[in-house]
Amino acid sequence: PSITRDVTIEIPNVTWEDIGGLKDLKKKLQKAVEWPIKHSAGFSRLGISPIRGVLLHGPPGCSKTTLAKAVANASQASFFSLSGSQLYSMYVGEGEALLRNTFRRARLAAPSILFFDEADVVGTKREGRSGRNSAVEERLLSTLLTEMDGLEQSKGILVLAATNRPQAIDEALLRPGRFDLVLYVPPPDQESRLEILRVHTRSMSIGDDVNLQEIAEHTEYFTGAELKGLCSEAGYVALREDIGAKAVCGRHFQAAMRSLKPALSETEIQ
Ligand code: ATP
Numbered sequence: 001p002s003i004t005r006d007v008t009i010e011i012p013n014v015t016w017e018d019i020g021g022l023k024d025l026k027k028k029l030q031k032a033v034e035w036p037i038k039h040s041a042g043f044s045r046l047g048i049s050p051i052r053g054v055l056l057h058g059p060p061g062c063s064k065t066t067l068a069k070a071v072a073n074a075s076q077a078s079f080f081s082l083s084g085s086q087l088y089s090m091y092v093g094e095g096e097a098l099l100r101n102t103f104r105r106a107r108l109a110a111p112s113i114l115f116f117d118e119a120d121v122v123g124t125k126r127e128g129r130s131g132r133n134s135a136v137e138e139r140l141l142s143t144l145l146t147e148m149d150g151l152e153q154s155k156g157i158l159v160l161a162a163t164n165r166p167q168a169i170d171e172a173l174l175r176p177g178r179f180d181l182v183l184y185v186p187p188p189d190q191e192s193r194l195e196i197l198r199v200h201t202r203s204m205s206i207g208d209d210v211n212l213q214e215i216a217e218h219t220e221y222f223t224g225a226e227l228k229g230l231c232s233e234a235g236y237v238a239l240r241e242d243i244g245a246k247a248v249c250g251r252h253f254q255a256a257m258r259s260l261k262p263a264l265s266e267t268e269i270q
Contacts, residue, residue: 012069012079019063019070020199020224021192025183029054029071032181033158037075037111040155051180052151053159055119055173057166058185059264061225064162067185068115071160078109084121087140095136096143103147103157111156116144119161120168141170148178187223187264190216196224200231207249215253221262230256 036050056064072079080102087095106112122140194216233256238245
């Protein structure tokens with residue numbers, strides 16, 4: 001079987017408008033990723049070399065993957081996605097082969113964005129590794145470093161990596177010319193929660209009595225993923241009450257909020 005089969009290739013249809021909040025972060029990504037891809041001629045004319053890698057870190061469910069897709073869409077770039085644990089779980093040698101192959105395909109399909117989720121699984125600090133699997137990690141990490149260093153000649157490819165554990169990332173990945181830009185993707189504040197709720201209720205039929213502002217106030221520590229879950233749970237509650245329901249109302253959201261608890265707490269956000 002072809003190893004290329006395991007790579008997800010898609011042209012993401014996610015746009016900036018699908019992401020609530022994170023205004024500054026979107027601007028930073030536009031500048032670091034979208035401009036160099038869209039205006040590569042201008043960059044080479046002025047002799048500026050664009051960055052090759054961006055590391056996104058932050059708690060799960062706060063849109064790291066969605067941001068990577070949105071920036072690919074905005075840049076009109078092909079999107080390749082790989083995950084550290086996927087590579088790690090493959091047979092000896094296959095993980096490196098898939099990694100190399102994905103870089104190769106990204107070069108052929110340039111401009112491309114290569115999204116590398118759970119980057120810490122491959123790029124773990126050497127001292128933090130467990131003995132038994134250390135060799136596997138070492139080989140994957142050195143393949144990743146070689147591929148990233150090789151990006152110099154190939155224009156129009158940018159690696160976006162994501163992790164929930166930035167402190168576990170090997171310093172080798174953070175050296176100049178690799179992941180030059182490190183961005184924190186925070187859990188949403190109240191204003192962002194309101195925007196996220198607006199995004200996820202956009203295509204729902206909601207009653208006039210639904211006060212999204214109030215829901216945003218009462219969902220402290222909810223991540224974007226949990227707010228999305230809250231909206232669909234409210235829909236389930238409405239249908240359970242009446243399978244012919246025409247709209248999701250305030251009481252359905254209230255019931256959904258009572259049944260869901262955020263996974264994050266204050267200490268994890270600090
Ligand atoms: P993980 O670390 O678990 O991979 P992640 O940070 O990559 O998580 P995503 O996969 O991008 O998070 O987000 C999970 C879901 O939550 C997505 O379906 C997305 O639509 C929703 N979501 C998260 N943050 C936002 C946001 N700011 N606006 C709108 N939707 C969001």
